[in-house]
Amino acid sequence: MANIFSSLKNAYQLFKSVDFEKLSALSKKVDLPKMLNAATELDEQQWQGLMKMMSSKGKSKPLPEVEGDFYHLGDEALKDEDRALQLKIRAFLEKEVKPIVNQYWLKAEFPFELIPKLAELNICGLTYQGYGCAGKSNLMEGILAMEMARIDTSISTFFGVQSGLAMGSIYLLGSEAQKQQWLPSMQQFKTIGAFGLTEPEVGSAAAGGLTTTCKRVNNKWIINGQKKWIGNATFADILIIWARDEESNEVKGFIVKKDNPGFAVEKMLDKMALRIVQNGLITLTNCEVDEEDRLQNANSFKDTAKVLQMTRAGVAWQAVGCARGAYEAALKYTQTRKQFGRPIASFQLIQNHLVEMLSNLTAMQTLCFRLSQLQDQGLLTDEHASLAKVFCSMRTRDVVSRAREVMGGNGILLEYDVARFVADAEAIYSYEGTKEINTLIVGRAITGFSAFV
The missing domain is CATH 2.40.110.10 (Butyryl-CoA Dehydrogenase, subunit A, domain 2)
Structure with missing residues (x-):
């Protein structure tokens, strides 16, 4: 009896708040006595859920932040000053690079106006000691490569050639006189x-x-x-x-x-x-x-390989950045693109693609964080760098493909950015050692047999 009384009381409170004109219109659509009878069978918890649902009607829930670092690796691994540098670089890329990158990509031209602005950031040769360089960790350099590739892989590649391959060759293999002559001006982009x-x-x-x-x-x-x-x-x-x-x-x-x-x-x-x-x-x-x-300490290809080992880790980070840029662009798109009256991010198949993308991205990030830790500890080997390059470049291909897929036809338009990431992923897949060559480097390390011709 008490339960019936409580249900009737709740029903009374519910219908007391109803506009009778609307109730009259509702009676033409539903069987009100039957609905009232069903309402008397609800328990207290069910009534609370119903009232909560009704009170929240019309209120929009804020969407989660679009964030590609799902495990918060950057927050945990970086010192405060390095985290601040990461955010400074990200803000620069969002403001100075992102608005112009598509037009330059389409024209196949280089935005030379960015060079003095990059110099002001004081980030070239980030890990080198002396010669005007900051002496930061390899982890920080990897995150820098990721941040650049997250906006545009071409700009990241330009920077990697300047800071890594060219400066790195002189830093690792040049004489002291050659280092003094070239590295300070290269660090400031006065020499390219x-x-x-x-x-x-x-x-x-x-x-x-x-x-x-x-x-x-x-x-x-x-x-x-x-x-x-x-x-x-x-x-x-x-x-x-x-x-x-x-x-x-x-x-x-x-x-x-x-x-x-x-x-x-x-x-x-x-x-x-x-x-x-x-x-x-x-x-x-x-x-x-x-x-x-002549580079005074470059006397065989083994010396050349020292440079390639160092920069191959950076290319793995570039792959992470390319994948992250595509994932974040796709996620943001699906949250606002509507079909059938709903954002497509609310559909199961779209969510499946997004989670697959995030899984690959998170695995790549975790691998590269460990790779940079090994590099900072002086434990990096050719096979470590090669495994990262193989895995990350393969997974990036998958991420950018899914990003294009969830965006439908708009995925092939340059204005949505993902088309550029799809194309650039193909270059990452091949340069700094193909998948096959890097695979054989790892295979040699784990089996003890060289399968090279």
Whole structure:
């Protein structure tokens, strides 16, 4: 009896608040006596749920923040000053790069106006000690690469060539005089660098098959050959060129200036990816380089590999950034894009794609955080860097593909950004060692057998 009385009381409170004109209209649509009878059967908890639902009607719940760091790895791993630097870089990229990047990507041109602005950030050569460099951790450098690629992989690649491959070659393999001469001006972007290893007919086989040759004649070196896919080559002031010594058959490195006799470069056209990066085809015809411009500590390909090991970790972080940019763009899109009267983010199949993307992204981030920790501890090996590059570049392909899928036809429009991430992921997949070559490096380490030809 008490339960019936309580239910009737709740029903009375419910119907007392109802507009009778609306109630009259409602009676034409539903069986009110039957509904009232059903209401008397609700218990107290069910009534509370019903009242809560009614009181919240019309109130919009704020959407979760679009955030690609689901496990809050950056919050946990970074010192306060490094976290502040990360956010400073992110704000710069959002303000200065994001609004212009699509137009430059479409035109395949480089936004030179960004170079002095990048210099003001004081982040080039971030991990190096001295020469105007900040001496930060490799983890911080990796996060920097991710933040740049999160907005645009081309800008991240330009920076990686300058700060990693070009400066890194001099920092690791140059003489002290060469470091003093070049690193401070490169750190401030007053001197732009490039890195010339890949050739028209030699990519993965660079370790033993360079066709570009060098020959010492008195106090000069004469270099002949071609280099292809060389980022920054069309406007670089100096280029690190790798060539095979005709006498010893060993690989040596040289600092070649853009005005050296016998040096010529041609811009590569019609790329589908990294269109902002100015890749060049370099031709060296009896190019003369002074002995003092030979990297004094680069005497074999093993020395070249030291640079590649360091920068390959950075490419894995770039893959994370590319995937994160695509995921965040897709998530934001699905929260606002409506079909069938609802945001498409409310549909199960869309949520499945988003969670798959986030799973891949989080796994990539976790792997790269550990990779940078190993690097900071001096424990990084070729196989560590190669495994990260293989996994992250493969998973990025999957993430950007799903991002394009949830955006439907708009996913192929440049204005929504994801199309650019889809294209640029293909370049990340191939450069700094293909999936197959990096796989064999890891395979050799875990089996004890080399499967290289």
